[in-house]
Amino acid sequence: MIKEQILALLEERKFKELKELLETVHPVDIAEMLEDISKKQMILIFRLLAKEEAADVFTDMNSDMREYLINTLTDSELEEVMDEMYVDDTVDVLEEMPANVVDRLLMVTDEDTRKKINALLQYPEDSAGSIMNIDYVSLRREMTVEEAILKIRQVGINKETIYTCYVTEKKRLIGVVDVKDLLTAGEARLIEEIMDENVLCAKTLDDQEEVASSIRKYGLVAMPIIDHENCLVGIVTVDDAMYVLQDETTEDISIMAGVSPNEDSYFGTSVFRHAKNRTLWLMLLMLSATVTGEILRHYEEAMSVMPVLITFIPMLMGTSGNCGSQSSTMVIRGLAVGEIEFRDFLRVIFKEIRVALVVGLLLAAVNGIRIYLMYNQDIMLAFALGVTMIAVIVMAKCIGCTLPLLAKKIGVDPAIMAAPLISTIMDTCTILMYFTIITAFFRLGG
Amino acid sequence: MIKEQILALLEERKFKELKELLETVHPVDIAEMLEDISKKQMILIFRLLAKEEAADVFTDMNSDMREYLINTLTDSELEEVMDEMYVDDTVDVLEEMPANVVDRLLMVTDEDTRKKINALLQYPEDSAGSIMNIDYVSLRREMTVEEAILKIRQVGINKETIYTCYVTEKKRLIGVVDVKDLLTAGEARLIEEIMDENVLCAKTLDDQEEVASSIRKYGLVAMPIIDHENCLVGIVTVDDAMYVLQDETTEDISIMAGVSPNEDSYFGTSVFRHAKNRTLWLMLLMLSATVTGEILRHYEEAMSVMPVLITFIPMLMGTSGNCGSQSSTMVIRGLAVGEIEFRDFLRVIFKEIRVALVVGLLLAAVNGIRIYLMYNQDIMLAFALGVTMIAVIVMAKCIGCTLPLLAKKIGVDPAIMAAPLISTIMDTCTILMYFTIITAFFRLGG
Incomplete structure (x- = not known):
């Protein structure tokens, strides 16, 4: 609504009213609105902002818009904006800009500020120094x-x-x-x-x-x-801490989904960059999955004797993958918020095994009844599948909770041990366990 | 280290030194330490704390410890703690306590505070009113x-x-x-x-x-x-906002792993509660997976003609599940941090289709070469699998990005549309698409 009002005033060239209206809008909201309108309108509105507000809006913009503004504003306009910005915000802006833009920005800042900026630029990325504010009392x-x-x-x-x-x-x-x-x-x-x-x-x-x-x-x-x-x-x-935590969570969640994280927003990332971020894991997991395929082929004969065996594969693989990622996700989050540490290893495993037994018994019972009813009341088959189900779930929960803890111990990001990797590992383990149990039960050749 | 110092002073009954030492430790750290020691030691240390610090430590404790303390402290001790607490913290404490404990706590608070507490207790859970502070200038x-x-x-x-x-x-x-x-x-x-x-x-x-x-x-x-x-x-x-955001993220991540969220910590949740939180989704997904099993069985004949077909199933199901959850996770996070909205629907789909084509071509090529080399240079098989791979990836990315947006639109938590559900859906779709393409290619009966 405010956006429409602003654009209407701009259209009618009522700059005085527009200026007054803009003073009542929060800089964060102005920055958000400027993203949605044409570049020409953006410049017009930006030039109407009061000095201090312009600096705030500039700080809240995305890097594309900032670069465009820097290239469009005159040196003296730019100087006014830079004068009003906090040094730490200026550094954030500079870190994202190409070298020629950085030079231009540094040219319009006074020497004192330039020294401070250069000092802050020395701190490594993701360090406390790189996000700190040097203005304090x-x-x-x-x-x-x-x-x-x-x-x-x-x-x-x-x-x-x-x-x-x-x-x-x-x-x-x-x-x-x-x-x-x-x-x-x-x-x-x-x-x-x-x-x-x-x-x-x-x-x-x-x-x-x-x-x-x-x-x-x-x-x-x-x-x-x-x-x-x-x-x-x-x-x-x-306020900076809140943004850091949000970014780190987004990074964790990306990794947990098998996507290499990057700092740009979803729409701010190009198609090729998105593809690049996602392909590595997919490729790795795709090739690992061929192992499961080869194992399956090994049991071809058993399946030709008992064709019904194949129908249970998606269910077993799905359940073990889900069980494993439930456990790994709980542990990854526990590690991230500091509730779980490596020294809790045995406590976590003991807990997960007990949870697995309860969950396994329940799922095995439901599944057993279903199989008994659907497959000619074959009680042997129902029982064998029940045993497999419990074994697979206990294994899944143990592996699921162990891998993130081990990753943490050896200094790897535990978030890697989430659903994609866990379910690929679980697929292989499940097929092996399934056919080991089934061939023993029905005395089939492996 | 501080913990050992504290316990040593307690052991030696040097209460004066202990009291001085405790004054230098942050209440959050004291609360954390009290969780790790015996109940008897905890009470001793708690009684040594200065009034104001005792209230802060009490606020930072977990609910089990609080309940134990309430049952152990005398009325006058309890009154002292309650007097120093902020009303909103008191309400947080009360919300987690059983009715008899609440009664006892309310008895030791003065009438004015009791009125304020009762007013705050009226606000629904998760509302701004329930977490607000009524002390301000x-x-x-x-x-x-x-x-x-x-x-x-x-x-x-x-x-x-x-x-x-x-x-x-x-x-x-x-x-x-x-x-x-x-x-x-x-x-x-x-x-x-x-x-x-x-x-x-x-x-x-x-x-x-x-x-x-x-x-x-x-x-x-x-x-x-x-x-x-x-x-x-x-x-x-x-500070309350930061905790709310952390809790909400934990909740989202739980749901994304197919675990019903609860407010207690990992270790604070009982085995049966953990099992209950996880079983619902597992049961649902297990039963849905039987559909995939039945479809597989339907193509038994095709597989008996070309047994090699079965080896590609884990790879295809794994890849489509991973592709789908990559997309759904990106969108779920984008929705959570407010970057993506429902009106971006077409923009998201268009982006995902392009990403899928790039990713699909890459994976199909690598996989095609692998199949060509491993399976007697069967170029037809390599090509058919390549086509299937691209089709499955495009489908996975489309479904993966669509479901969270639709969930948001109809008011369901988008986090539900994460890995577990997406990969179960993708399993079914993948098998259908795989055999449709393969039977057409090799003219096998369905």
Whole structure:
């Protein structure tokens, strides 16, 4: 609705009203809307935005739109936008741009900012340093609360978050003061009296996902980041942490579906890139599945004696694959949120075996009755299939819960051990187990 | 390490040192440690905690431990803990307790709090109302910044978050003021001059996941919640939002693995509960798989003429299942993070068909060469399998991306349309397509 209003005002060239309307719309929503309209309209609207809002909208855009804007805006327009952006956001923008665009952007930033940007660009991808914000409020222990508030008043206007202030001594982090404590403590009290010395902090080279998880775990609004000399160099804020966690989850889910993750969005990824991300696993699994095919062929004779055997194959393979991926998924998620660790190995296996027995008995009973009724009341066949079903389910649950834990232990992403790989492995194991049990039961040649 | 230190001090009955040590440990970590030690030790340590810390630790515990504590502590001890807890946390605790425990807890809370608790307990599960915090700072438009800061000083000490203050008029929400704006604006300015009137807010009955997603999308520290008369009744804070998003993701991932989600942790769920959560889907899929079995049986004759046909079944079923779940997973995640919507239907299908053609051609080529080399250079067989492979992959990707979108459209959770269901459906479709193509190619009777 807002979108239609905006486009109508643009159409009628009522720029003043449009400008006023845009001031009431959240930058995130403006960025979202700009994605859906023509490039020409986008530029027109972008130029109408107030300086600060333009910077916010620019930060929230996707990289294609940003690149287009950078190529279209004049140097002075670009400079205005860059001036209003936070350094960490600028770095995020630069990391996605081709070299010539980066040069142009760096040319319009002042030297001080350029130095900061270059420092941040040094941190490895996915490190805490690469997502941290270098604007924060630092206090000294001997300040009074009144002086601290005065300092926030003076410098705070440029800081992305001032909810937590950091107390430093020779740049070393020695305490934290919540703005709530500043406001509720007496004005004459000293910072060192009210500061909390048990500071949770992370290192610049720590994995961004770990930092984000800690922010969630401890309910922080920001986590201070220190360098190898324990000097405070920046903070990671909760809003960035939420995005990191979302991206990492998307990555996990992709891997769990046998898709190599990439950072772009679904529509932002080209067809060939999508194909490339998916083919590797498919190829590998396709070739592994030929093993199952060869084993099947090995039992050709048994199947020609008892043709009914073939009808149970999809059911057994399907059930074992599903059972295995249920277990592996539970364990993968448990590992991801920190509930399960490798030391829980035996506890997990013991639990899964018990679950498998309960589930196996239930499925075997239902399936046995079905087979008894559908296949001339052949009680022997129903029983043999029941035994196979229980054996296959116990095996599936054991393998399913073991593989992610082993992967974690050897430093491989446990998410790889999800449905696609597990069900391919289970197919082979199931066929082997099925024919071993069946040939023993009915004394068929293997 | 800290854990060993704590237990050693407890062993030596050095309670004073232990008390001091505990003050330096984060409540979240204390709660985590208490889970790992004996109940007797837990009670001892819990009683040593300072009042406020005890309340925080209690909030962070799992429900089993809480119930044990409630049954062990005296009424006056319990009262002390409850007095320090935030009302929304108390409600979270109560929602998980059996009725007799709830009664006991309500008996030790004062009437004012009891009223608030009862009001919060009315909101449906998973609604914004059920997770909101009723402690927040409200200001009036005619206050000066100085008066506002004074008000925060007076009441703020009991409020869980004061980072954002809300401006109300006859209880209606008319604006928001960030504490940053209060600190950086001149003391004499009026709240109405500095407040932002474009307030993002949610209703008490809105889904908690939507509210949490908005908090992430707009980078808020809290979202105000209004009732049906537009009166401000509470706020949802970013730390609660992060937990909601994590729980909802875990729920999605469970459903995607064919496991009915439940709110307890992996180890906190009993074996029978685990079995119950997993059996429904397994049963359903097992019975559906019998259809595939019957279809296979229908083509018994074709397989007895060309026994090699059976060897390709696991590979084809595996590949189609994996292709289908790749597509469905991408779409399910896209829907969950709000990138894909139902109106993108045609765009998604068009993209998936192109991806399928690229992937299909590649896999068909590799597979064709393998068959040509392994099966007496039978070029006809290699070609027939190649055609089947491409057809099956295109079908898998189309069905895989369509089902989650349709589920969303009719109001069913798209996560259901993940690997287990998709691969069962794909098994049936694959067998049908395989034998249709093969019997046509080699003129075999169906």
